[in-house]
Amino acid sequence: MKRRNFVDIFFGGSLLATIAAFVYPVVRYVLPSKRADAVQNSVAAAKAGELPPNTAKVFKFGSAPAVLVNTAEGTLVALSAVCTHLTCTVRYDGETATLFCPCHNGRFDLSGNVLSGPPPRPLETYAVEVSGPDVIVSRKR
Amino acid sequence: MANKIGQSVWAFLDERFMLSKLIAFGGKKTVPEHRHSFWYFFGGICLFLTGIQVATGAMLLLYYTPHIDAAHESVQFIMGGVKFGWLIRSVHSWTANLLIGLIFVHMFSTFFLKAYRKPRELTWVTGFLLLVVFMAFGFSGYLLPWNELSYFATRVGTDIAGSLPFIGKGLKTLILGGPDVSQATLSRFFWFHVALLPLAALALIGIHVLLVQTLGMSKPIGERGKKEIPFFPDFLYKDALGWTLILVVIGVLCVFLPWEVGPKADPMAPTPLGIKPEWYFTFMFTTLKILPAHILSFEGEKLAILGFMAGGLLWMLIPFLDRRTQREERSPLVTWIGLALAAYITVMTVLTYALPKL
Numbered sequence: 090m091k092r093r094n095f096v097d098i099f100f101g102g103s104l105l106a107t108i109a110a111f112v113y114p115v116v117r118y119v120l121p122s123k124r125a126d127a128v129q130n131s132v133a134a135a136k137a138g139e140l141p142p143n144t145a146k147v148f149k150f151g152s153a154p155a156v157l158v159n160t161a162e163g164t165l166v167a168l169s170a171v172c173t174h175l176t177c178t179v180r181y182d183g184e185t186a187t188l189f190c191p192c193h194n195g196r197f198d199l200s201g202n203v204l205s206g207p208p209p210r211p212l213e214t215y216a217v218e219v220s221g222p223d224v225i226v227s228r229k230r
Numbered sequence: 231m232a233n234k235i236g237q238s239v240w241a242f243l244d245e246r247f248m249l250s251k252l253i254a255f256g257g258k259k260t261v262p263e264h265r266h267s268f269w270y271f272f273g274g275i276c277l278f279l280t281g282i283q284v285a286t287g288a289m290l291l292l293y294y295t296p297h298i299d300a301a302h303e304s305v306q307f308i309m310g311g312v313k314f315g316w317l318i319r320s321v322h323s324w325t326a327n328l329l330i331g332l333i334f335v336h337m338f339s340t341f342f343l344k345a346y347r348k349p350r351e352l353t354w355v356t357g358f359l360l361l362v363v364f365m366a367f368g369f370s371g372y373l374l375p376w377n378e379l380s381y382f383a384t385r386v387g388t389d390i391a392g393s394l395p396f397i398g399k400g401l402k403t404l405i406l407g408g409p410d411v412s413q414a415t416l417s418r419f420f421w422f423h424v425a426l427l428p429l430a431a432l433a434l435i436g437i438h439v440l441l442v443q444t445l446g447m448s449k450p451i452g453e454r455g456k457k458e459i460p461f462f463p464d465f466l467y468k469d470a471l472g473w474t475l476i477l478v479v480i481g482v483l484c485v486f487l488p489w490e491v492g493p494k495a496d497p498m499a500p501t502p503l504g505i506k507p508e509w510y511f512t513f514m515f516t517t518l519k520i521l522p523a524h525i526l527s528f529e530g531e532k533l534a535i536l537g538f539m540a541g542g543l544l545w546m547l548i549p550f551l552d553r554r555t556q557r558e559e560r561s562p563l564v565t566w567i568g569l570a571l572a573a574y575i576t577v578m579t580v581l582t583y584a585l586p587k588l
Contacts, residue, residue: 180500
């Protein structure tokens, strides 16, 4: 190898390494650090008797919202409140006993199935149990 | 005495900044005058409104706090507790909306006059990128007051980015600073809005204006008139008249319709009824609403997002795709495509407001 080529490669490589040494910390700084989200499997969503018939309550389950519905017949059901279309939070529509997403007009029944609108998948459903004074909602296994 | 001091100061500055040469250049600069010259003014108006945004944005920084527990309160304080705070914030918000509207007007007028043709391809490309940057300004600025509407608009908007194949999940996390809209998101959006996007805008505006200065204004195909008017002072005076008119419009809007703050965002509340994004995103919003959940074996939403991206890319590359205008020939097909796009954006935007239950 000629001396000139060696010097070109040496200085070119050094320049690249210097640029990388500046760019790498900047990229790592900008990328959010990974946090291990603890998966919450059950939560006390409400007090027993708190919800009158045909009403609902949005509660925090893990890091996402979920919805507890007391149907007109008095049955408690719980589902994820995160719309499967573009992640808006659904709301309970007492007139039709359905869950409605106002962002793009998606509608789900109380089993989580899509009734109309653009959502591509059903809502996740959870198990509900009244334990003493609390309504406990848990993920289905 | 004062005259002599003035002359000395002028000579001092002239020697260092070559001001005489700049003035001589400005004196020689001319602008074509023909029946479509009116559309030339929109670029200058957009630049003027950008100046207003920089000035009012810098002033808002004095009182705004980018924290989820204080952002909404600080904006309320600007609107109610700071003297003329309501005016500064309303000017910033109204100007943002007018600016994006006028960038659309500027873009479509340039398109229909085929001003993108050789050698002005890069002027078009930088202009299109500026539209993207200003829409990003709008999207990031919308979240900063941390209100109900902006919170859910951000969730939807970032989820659209998250739907992209391969890079979606990583991109969404990068934008949000985590899996959900949180303090990290507000910090990032603040950073985008006051640091990253202004730098991008400055660079793009610099290139765009430099290209306009070096290449001059484009004349429509077939325009044979040779009439030109001096840039300084004739064109600049007309430009200034446009700026004054738009300033009056902004003033009237701010006084009669000051920008609202809205209720504070509650991440655990159901999405409010009647939610929609800022008007310049509504054509995409309504398209996403009316598309079915599945088209063939693809999710409708993903297909639409890929369609928007492909459409945007083709639109940006139109100077290179429109071969006829490169030969200084009329290209009616491209004009019809532009008309169809303008009609689609207009109809979808109107539908959003006329038929909210669509």
